Structure formats: structure tokens, C-alpha cells
Amino acid sequence: MLQIKNLSASVDNKKILKDLNLEVKAGEVHAIMGPNGSGKSTLSQLLAGKEGYTLDGGEVLFEGKNLLTLSPEERASLGLFLAFQYPVEIPGVSNLYFLKSAYNALRKKRGEEELDAVDFMELVKEKSKLVEMNESFLTRPVNEGFSGGEKKRNEILQMIVLEPKLCILDETDSGLDIDALKVVSKGINATRSKNRGIILITHYQRLLNYCEPDFVHVLYNGKILKSGGKELALELEKHGYGWILES
Amino acid sequence: MKTKNHSIEELTQKEYKYGFVSNIEMDKVPCGLNEDVIRLISAKKEEPSFMLDWRLKAYGQWLKMKEPTWHNLHYPPIDFQKISYYAAPKSKKSGPKTLEEVDPEILATFKKLGIPLEEQKLFSGVAVDAVLDSVSVATTFKEKLGALGIIFCSFSDAVKNHPQLVQQYLGSVVPYSDNFFATLNSAVFSDGSFVYIPKGVRCPMELSTYFRINTQETGQFERTLIIADEGSSVSYLEGCTAPIRDTNQLHAAVVELVALDNAQIKYSTIQNWYPGDKEGKGGIYNFVTKRGKCKGQNSKISWTQVETGSAITWKYPSCILQGDNSIGEFYSVALTNHFQQADTGTKMIHIGKNTKSTIISKGISAGHGQNTYRGAVTIQKSAENGRNYSQCDSLLIGELCGAHTFPYLSVNNTSAQVEHEASTTKIGEDQLFYCRQRGLSQEDAVGLIVNGFCKKVFKELPMEFAVEAQKLLNVSLEGSVG
Numbered sequence: 126m127l128q129i130k131n132l133s134a135s136v137d138n139k140k141i142l143k144d145l146n147l148e149v150k151a152g153e154v155h156a157i158m159g160p161n162g163s164g165k166s167t168l169s170q171l172l173a174g175k176e177g178y179t180l181d182g183g184e185v186l187f188e189g190k191n192l193l194t195l196s197p198e199e200r201a202s203l204g205l206f207l208a209f210q211y212p213v214e215i216p217g218v219s220n221l222y223f224l225k226s227a228y229n230a231l232r233k234k235r236g237e238e239e240l241d242a243v244d245f246m247e248l249v250k251e252k253s254k255l256v257e258m259n260e261s262f263l264t265r266p267v268n269e270g271f272s273g274g275e276k277k278r279n280e281i282l283q284m285i286v287l288e289p290k291l292c293i294l295d296e297t298d299s300g301l302d303i304d305a306l307k308v309v310s311k312g313i314n315a316t317r318s319k320n321r322g323i324i325l326i327t328h329y330q331r332l333l334n335y336c337e338p339d340f341v342h343v344l345y346n347g348k349i350l351k352s353g354g355k356e357l358a359l360e361l362e363k364h365g366y367g368w369i370l371e372s
Numbered sequence: 373m374k375t376k377n378h379s380i381e382e383l384t385q386k387e388y389k390y391g392f393v394s395n396i397e398m399d400k401v402p403c404g405l406n407e408d409v410i411r412l413i414s415a416k417k418e419e420p421s422f423m424l425d426w427r428l429k430a431y432g433q434w435l436k437m438k439e440p441t442w443h444n445l446h447y448p449p450i451d452f453q454k455i456s457y458y459a460a461p462k463s464k465k466s467g468p469k470t471l472e473e474v475d476p477e478i479l480a481t482f483k484k485l486g487i488p489l490e491e492q493k494l495f496s497g498v499a500v501d502a503v504l505d506s507v508s509v510a511t512t513f514k515e516k517l518g519a520l521g522i523i524f525c526s527f528s529d530a531v532k533n534h535p536q537l538v539q540q541y542l543g544s545v546v547p548y549s550d551n552f553f554a555t556l557n558s559a560v561f562s563d564g565s566f567v568y569i570p571k572g573v574r575c576p577m578e579l580s581t582y583f584r585i586n587t588q589e590t591g592q593f594e595r596t597l598i599i600a601d602e603g604s605s606v607s608y609l610e611g612c613t614a615p616i617r618d619t620n621q622l623h624a625a626v627v628e629l630v631a632l633d634n635a636q637i638k639y640s641t642i643q644n645w646y647p648g649d650k651e652g653k654g655g656i657y658n659f660v661t662k663r664g665k666c667k668g669q670n671s672k673i674s675w676t677q678v679e680t681g682s683a684i685t686w687k688y689p690s691c692i693l694q695g696d697n698s699i700g701e702f703y704s705v706a707l708t709n710h711f712q713q714a715d716t717g718t719k720m721i722h723i724g725k726n727t728k729s730t731i732i733s734k735g736i737s738a739g740h741g742q743n744t745y746r747g748a749v750t751i752q753k754s755a756e757n758g759r760n761y762s763q764c765d766s767l768l769i770g771e772l773c774g775a776h777t778f779p780y781l782s783v784n785n786t787s788a789q790v791e792h793e794a795s796t797t798k799i800g801e802d803q804l805f806y807c808r809q810r811g812l813s814q815e816d817a818v819g820l821i822v823n824g825f826c827k828k829v830f831k832e833l834p835m836e837f838a839v840e841a842q843k844l845l846n847v848s849l850e851g852s853v854g
Contacts (some may be wrong), residue, residue, distance in 0.1 A: 176801070195813075198813055202811055213802045213805075214803075218827075225706055227810035228811075230812050287811070
């Protein structure tokens with residue numbers, strides 16, 4: 126599904142990603158762990174199409190298509206979804222309206238019929254139960270005045286509604302208390318399917334207790350230093366990132 | 373960044389959708405202004421002598437006045453002798469009484485603008501007093517309104533059929549000596565709308581006038597007078613589009629509103645005149661004086677405007693809160709794109725006790741657009757417990773535009789409370805990226821963000837107008853993203 130080959134990228138002449146390789150197949154859940162400044166967020170933003178990064182080499186294929194030449198909305202319509210580390214506020218635009226606009230924009234691009242307000246409302250109501258959001262949530266402006274936990278749950282709701290093929294979750298667990306973490310994990314687990322790839326970017330093992338990854342990768346200084354199964358995350362938790370460097 | 377700016381430009385390079393000229397025979401007075409021209413206008417309109425006297429007094433005053441320069445607008449000097457001060461569609465002696473009698477080409481023009489008169493007459497419940505250039509050509513729903521004693525007609529008809537009302541209220545809010553452009557209007561105004569709502573009557577439908585500028589180099593001098601008698605209420609809609617042309621057109625309208633005891637007037641405007649092309653060539657110069665007087669106790673006047681057109685906008689819909697407990701409101705969205713300039717805002721003059729006013733202004737600047745909010749809140753000594761709340765927000769799209777805010781506050785009573793909030797934001801790259809990541813195109817993302825920014829104002833518009841306003845904003849912004 127996703128193939129990252131020798132990807133190198135920089136920001137303001139500073140090399141952030143160096144010869145990074147990663148393959149994610151449908152049905153797999155990959156966790157990417159790493160200390161601050163290792164390039165985790167750069168990777169997720171680059172994959173989603175944020176401007177401001179210089180590509181120094183390598184390529185990214187998404188279902189065989191060259192991802193890096195596409196606009197963010199084209200990537201979205203192919204089925205790539207990024208749950209933001211810092212979800213953005215859009216004053217005056219209701220959560221429901223925003224989600225419906227996005228949902229129908231994606232459907233339109235795929236040549237599918239748009240859903241009307243009534244049908245969409247039903248769909249969202251059903252899905253929002255999964256992340257334990259009540260209806261008043263939907264009429265509030267996008268992320269405005271939301272708590273940290275609410276913002277993250279909102280990201281998960283969007284993901285569940287938009288049904289992407291590849292989900293990249295950028296530190297969705299950071300800043301969550303244990304209850305919110307459980308709700309978010311429930312949402313992520315509901316998203317797991319054999320047709321879908323998931324990349325969990327995180328600092329901590331904590332999330333992985335609830336969402337068990339198939340693979341764990343350690344990103345350090347722009348490179349994947351070590352890959353393994355879920356037990357790798359436990360080792361990291363025990364020994365810290367320094368352990369990888371030494372071993 | 374470069375690719376981004378490029379796409380911003382592309383998006384803003386949107387041509388005016390409603391540009392065309394219709395070929396209607398015009399009865400046009402030669403260019404220039406002098407006493408004879410004013411006498412001619414008055415004679416053509418078969419006005420009573422009090423109107424001519426009033427016009428001549430205004431003209432005499434105008435000769436002594438200077439064009440204002442305090443605004444934050446830049447344009448070449450206007451040669452007032454190069455303007456023709458009167459144009460009317462050639463009539464067949466008496467005006468049309470039904471739609472069937474209206475020049476088919478005029479009707480076709482309205483259709484192009486999406487104003488299905490016949491349909492509206494049948495279905496929508498909106499009475500339309502359509503103004504093509506300077507003379508009203510069609511009025512619907514007159515009879516239905518007439519049964520309630522409501523007068524909704526062209527200004528010329530009002531002068532002929534209701535001279536006592538016109539004489540009593542004309543100039544009572546905007547005197548003929550008020551300001552350079554209003555005074556010019558007083559001297560030469562050609563036509564406009566007149567509304568009178570009798571005591572205790574709630575007007576059962578939105579009253580609506582579509583203005584359209586049609587003859588090249590014809591100044592437009594509309595005059596509107598709305599009187600809401602005791603305990604009555606009315607909602608009035610004004611919407612405009614104009615065809616593409618090369619030479620700048622002057623428009624200097626005057627709107628006067630009078631609300632007596634317990635009366636309410638809601639005046640909504642969508643202004644979408646030709647803004648000039650991408651280089652800033654052409655476009656309408658819009659110098660408007662709009663003012664309402666809450667003359668009676670517990671009266672209320674509410675202005676809502678969505679200004680997206682014109683090369684130059686100079687406009688300050690204001691309220692004189694004379695009656696005790698009266699309320700004034702001003703809700704505004706002003707958008708400037710390409711080389712458009714807007715200097716707009718409001719004046720709230722508190723005179724009566726317990727008077728309240730609210731100002732919500734949303735300025736959006738894109739391209740090279742320059743947007744100025746200018747507002748004055750005055751609490752006079754007599755205005756015990758006067759209250760004002762003002763909120764002025766500016767949104768910038770791109771790197772080359774500008775937003776300016778000039779709030780003036782004058783408080784002369786210690787019991788008054790005046791609040792002013794202001795903000796200036798840029799459409800964030802983060803916001804755009806967030807929307808696009810979810811699948812929205814750059815254009816749709818900007819539309820979404822801007823409409824969210826304007827929501828407080830749009831919700832004050834009548835329903836069908838609010839939908840139009842959102843569309844209009846999106847069309848006007850196409851090509852402006854940042």
C-alpha cells in the first residue's frame with residue numbers, strides 16, 4: 126500500500142529525513158517511535174503534502190502512485206488521512222458542516238454521489254458513539270474551545286467517518302488522560318481492517334497497550350534504526366532510546 | 373511558498389460573472405450640471421414645486437462644498453461636468469401597469485441577473501421594485517401591500533401620490549446640506565424606492581429592490597426613504613449587480629430610514645457592483661449615505677450589509693438613537709479583492725436614555741485590496757445608560773492586501789458603557805492545510821474559512837439572502853487564497 130524508498134528531506138537546509146525506508150501493507154499496524162526531533166512529525170506532514178519541505182531524494186508510492194507530486198486534497202481523495210498532532214481551529218464553521226463538506230468532497234472526487242444532510246447526520250450520529258461524543262459536539266465550531274482530549278477524539282471521529290485507506294496518527298496519544306486514551310484507542314481499533322493500513326506515531330508505549338501494533342520502528346535522527354514486533358516497544362519503554370544507540 | 377503564491381494569484385483572477393450591457397433605448401440628458409439640468413430633471417419627472425425648490429437649495433449648497441478627502445481611498449479626481457445626470461428607459465407615455473407591458477429586453481436583463489420577476493410574483497412572496505438605471509420599471513405585489521395600507525413604490529410615484537409624506541420626511545434624517553455626495557444626490561436624484569408602513573402593521577413580506585446601473589457614464593443617484601410608523605415593522609432588501617465597463621461610474625445614493633415609537637426597520641444589502649478588472653481598471657465608485665433615525669421610543673433599526681463589489685466603497689450606514697430605549701445595529705461584511713478599496717463602517721449616535729447599539733464588522737482583504745473600517749460611537753450627555761458593543765475583525769488573504777481600523781469613541785455620560793474589540797488575522801496556512809488534508813480543494817477551503825469568519829453577520833440576513841451572500845463571497849474570492 127505505502128512504500129517509502131530512500132526518502133531524504135530537509136527544512137531550511139537542515140536535513141531531517143535521511144534515506145528512510147518503510148513499507149506498510151494493507152491490514153498492518155505500524156508504530157513509529159522516536160525521541161523529540163527524530164523526524165516523526167516531518168514524515169507525517171510530508172506524506173500528507175504540507176508545503177515547506179524540500180525533497181532531497183527517494184520516492185513514496187501509495188498504491189503504486191507517486192505520492193509526492195500530488196496536492197494534499199488529491200492524496201486525501203486517494204485515501205490518505207492524517208490525524209493532526211495539533212488539530213486546527215476553524216471559527217464559525219460547525220464541526221458537522223466541516224465534516225460533511227470533507228466527506229462529500231471526497232465522494233465527489235471518487236465519482237460517488239454526495240450524501241444529503243439528513244443521511245449524513247445519521248451516519249455521523251452512529252459513528253460518534255464510537256468515540257463517545259454527544260451531538261452538541263457536532264454543532265460547535267471546528268476545534269474551537271475544545272479541550273486537548275476533545276480535539277484528539279474529533280480527529281478520530283473524522284477518521285472513522287471519512288474511512289481512509291491509510292491512517293497516519295501523529296502523536297494522537299500525547300496530552301490525553303487515561304480515559305481519553307481508552308476512547309481514542311477504541312476508535313483506532315474500530316478502524317483496523319484488513320483493507321486498511323495504520324501508522325501510529327508516538328513517544329510512548331502507553332498507546333500500544335491498547336492498540337497492538339504488528340510492527341514497531343524506531344526513528345532516530347531521520348533514519349529507522351531498528352524495526353521489530355510489539356515487544357520492541359516494551360524494550361524501549363524499559364531502557365529508553367539510548368539503548369538502541371548502544372546496541 | 374512560490375507555488376502557493378502562484379495559486380493564490382490564479383484563484384483571485386476571476387472575471388466578473390454578471391458583466392453585460394443590455395440595449396435598451398435611453399432617454400439621456402447631456403453631460404454636465406447646472407441649474408437648468410436640475411430644472412429639466414424636475415420637469416421630466418413632473419414634480420411639484422416643493423421638490424424643485426429643495427433640489428435647487430441642495431444645488432446651491434453643493435456649489436459651496438468640497439469633495440471629502442479624509443477617507444483612506446485613492447482614486448483620480450471625478451469630473452462632475454462629465455457626468456450625465458439623468459437617464460430613463462424611453463417610456464410609452466404612461467408607465468407599464470403589468471409585467472406584460474414591460475420592455476421584454478428589460479425583463480431579459482433581469483433574468484440574466486437571476487431575478488425571475490414572474491416567478492417571484494407567483495411563488496416567493498418577495499415584492500420587487502426593480503430599478504433599471506434611474507426609473508422604476510416594474511413593481512409587483514403593490515395591491516397585496518396596498519390592502520394593508522403599505523405604500524411601496526418608486527420615489528417619483530411617492531412624490532406624485534403622497535407628497536405630504538415625502539415633504540414631511542425627506543431630508544429629516546439626511547438633510548440636503550449633509551455632505552458633498554448626499555447634497556449632490558439631493559440636487560439631482562432621479563428615482564429610488566419609497567416605503568411607508570402604517571401604524572401597527574407588520575409588513576408580511578420582505579420588500580426588495582434590485583438596482584442595476586446600465587447607461588455608460590451615467591451617474592446613479594438613487595434616493596430611498598422608508599418610514600415605519602408607530603408599532604410597525606418592515607424588512608427591506610437591497611441587492612445589486614452591474615455590467616462590465618471601462619470608465620468608472622459614480623454612484624451616490626442616499627437612504628433615509630425613520631422609525632417611530634415601537635417600530636422596527638431591518639435593512640439588508642448585498643452590493644456586488646462591478647469592482648474593476650484584475651489591474652484595477654474600471655469599476656463603480658460607490659459613495660453612499662445611509663442613515664436611520666430611531667425617532668420614537670423603543671424603536672429599532674438594524675443595518676446588515678455584504679459589500680463585495682465596487683472599485684471604491686465609501687459608506688457608513690448609521691443610526692441616530694433619539695428615542696429612549698431605542699436600538700441600533702450594524703452588521704457588515706466588506707470584501708476587497710484585486711485593487712478594490714473600501715472605507716466603510718458606521719456611526720451610532722446615542723441621544724435617548726437606555727439606548728443600545730451593536731456593531732459587528734468583518735473586513736476581508738485579498739489581492740491588492742485595501743479595507744478600512746471607520747466607526748464612530750457617540751454617547752451624548754443626555755444618553756443615560758447608553759450601551760455600545762463593537763467588534764471589528766479583519767481577515768487578510770495573501771501578502772499584498774491591507775486592513776485598517778479607525779474607531780472613534782466619544783462618551784459624554786459617565787453611566788455609559790462602551791466596549792470595543794478588534795482583531796486582525798491572516799488565513800492560516802495551517803487552517804488551509806487541515807482542510808485540504810480532509811479533501812477540500814484550496815478554493816473550497818478558503819470559502820469555508822471565510823464564511824465561518826462572517827457567520828455572525830450572515831445569520832442576521834434573511835434566509836434566502838444569507839445563501840446568496842455565501843455564494844457571492846465564494847465567487848468574489850475565487851482566486852484569492854493565501
